[in-house]
Amino acid sequence: GQNIDQPTEMTATxxxxxQINCTYQTSGFNGLFWYxxxxxxxxxxxxxxxxxxxxxxxxxxxxxxxSKGYSYLLLKELQMKDSASYLCAVxxxxxxxxxxxxxxxTGTRLLxxx
Amino acid sequence: DSGVTQTPKHLITATGQRVTLRCxxxxxxxxxxxYQQSLDQGLQFLIQYYNGEERAKGNIxxxxxxxxxxDLHSELNLSSLELGDSALYxxxxxxxxxxxxxxxxxxxxxxxxxxx
Numbered sequence: 001g002q003n004i005d006q007p008t009e010m011t012a013t014x015x016x017x018x019q020i021n022c023t024y025q026t027s028g029f030n031g032l033f034w035y036x037x038x039x040x041x042x043x044x045x046x047x048x049x050x051x052x053x054x055x056x057x058x059x060x061x062x063x064x065x066x067s068k069g070y071s072y073l074l075l076k077e078l079q080m081k082d083s084a085s086y087l088c089a090v091x092x093x094x095x096x097x098x099x100x101x102x103x104x105x106t107g108t109r110l111l112x113x114x
Numbered sequence: 115d116s117g118v119t120q121t122p123k124h125l126i127t128a129t130g131q132r133v134t135l136r137c138x139x140x141x142x143x144x145x146x147x148x149y150q151q152s153l154d155q156g157l158q159f160l161i162q163y164y165n166g167e168e169r170a171k172g173n174i175x176x177x178x179x180x181x182x183x184x185d186l187h188s189e190l191n192l193s194s195l196e197l198g199d200s201a202l203y204x205x206x207x208x209x210x211x212x213x214x215x216x217x218x219x220x221x222x223x224x225x226x227x228x229x230x
Contacts, residue, residue, distance in 0.1 A: 042221035106156030
């Protein structure tokens with residue numbers, strides 16, 4: 001099975017930097033993803049890591065350490081519109097069939113204040 | 115607009131009833147996923163179909179069933195509904211199993227089910 005942990009809620013100030021951590025345990029790891037979800041809306045894809053290291057995309061960066069089962073999402077120059085839930089998701093591959101599924105953590109609600 | 119269409123957007127029904135949620139994936143996407151999101155809960159994976167066949171199953175109740183049709187649209191059937199089934203049900207699609215090279219899933223806007 002899979003186990004994904006991330007903080008329930010975080011707060012930060014506009015213009016600041018925030019790091020959202022995610023730890024996971026899975027038997028068939030094949031990639032880690034971050035999605036953003038505004039309240040009542042569909043999740044939208046932010047980033048993808050399959051190899052160790054940092055992936056940077058504008059104000060957002062995501063880091064992965066496979067040996068530690070650890071990832072973080074780094075948000076810089078926070079804006080009010082960044083207030084949302086951030087979902088860590090692990091792609092798990094079933095070795096017997098090769099088929100994969102994406103399993104989500106419960107998400108971290110980020111509140112950005114002025 | 116992700117290109118994934120879900121209907122209905124909102125549904126209110128009573129306990130014991132049965133409902134069907136419908137999903138049309140993005141054009142060309144073969145994989146369809148169903149997720150349930152209850153209030154303050156994460157996305158719970160229910161089931162995945164690929165080109166008409168079931169590929170992976172999550173914590174889907176026996177009262178729930180799904181299928182993917184030859185035209186690749188999918189339906190999620192929820193029966194003997196209970197109060198706890200009230201949730202947002204999301205459908206997502208991807209070109210191949212779990213999003214191909216990048217794993218990106220494209221989510222519909224969801225169907226909000228309220229069971230009274």
